[in-house]
Amino acid sequence: MAQFSVNATRFDPYKNFKFRVRWDGRFVAGVSKVSALKRTTEVVEHREGGDPSTSRKSPGRSKFEPITLERGVTHDAAFEAWASKVWNFGAGLGSEASLKDFRKDIIIELYNEAGQLALAYKVFRAWVSEYQALPDLDANANAVAIQSLKLENEGWERDEAVVEPSEPQLGDAG
Template identity: 45%
Template sequence: MVFNAKSLTYDPYRNFKFLVKWDNEYIAAVSKVSALTKSVEAKPWRAGGLNTTVLQLPMGTKYEPITLERGVSADPAFIAWMNRVNSYQAGGLTGSESFHDFRKDFQIEVYSLTNEKVLVVSIYNAWPSKLIVLPELNANAGEVAIETLELQNEGFTVERLAYAPEER
């Protein structure tokens, strides 16, 4: 028996060519973005008269938190966004507070090796739930201090752009 396999005529995209953008500005030095994950809850259900089979019904969709990491720098974007959530909690929705003004949409842009944008992931209604401003410090380690921002979100969409001709 002959097995004919169709090989790829282009390489898959690398996971180190990306930029993170919110408020129409690129966020400096983001070095890591966690995997974007969504899942649909399954609810078991039995139909009347068909009690021998348990059916599965799709229920709510859940989006896992997204983590952004970067080296500690002078850019105050992570801290400023977290402070907006803190002021929202402290304000208790007084007249000076805008309802949910701490939520924002942002994008992750993925690039090919030839620096062409090939994928845009748009994340909706994200807000920071955890911020690590400064990691554990150790004078004996030769590591970079990493700032970590964990974001709750309400979904994302993926837009695949045209493939670069060089990759075909």
């Protein structure tokens, strides 16, 4: 069973707006939104032959939902480069995909309000199933252009090496 540290002075849950995403050993620039990490386990219903009125339930297969990453459009080509590993226009007949290294393990880190690493999750064998290079463009809009990746994955787990930090205490102003 996992051992997690407990910060006895923290009563509030962590906020969802301080996070970073890392792959290939570096942080990915500008990620502004990460969808939820969600795992679903199928329910297998069965009954015993001598007990016709009662169903029993047990766990079946588990699946991990795709993860979507969003960020503002910039000149950083990290999203497009990864998406092109699965399909690359103009690569030539029979070589549109590079199945050698299209999967990546990624790390999603959550920080506390003081900017200290509080939680991290490792996502295993992710690959791009959907890539949006540009959003709908609208001359009458006032918004940031967002690109996105939809990542299929084969599971995730909490990084137990990341322990809850002791939060800094502000000095008295008086």
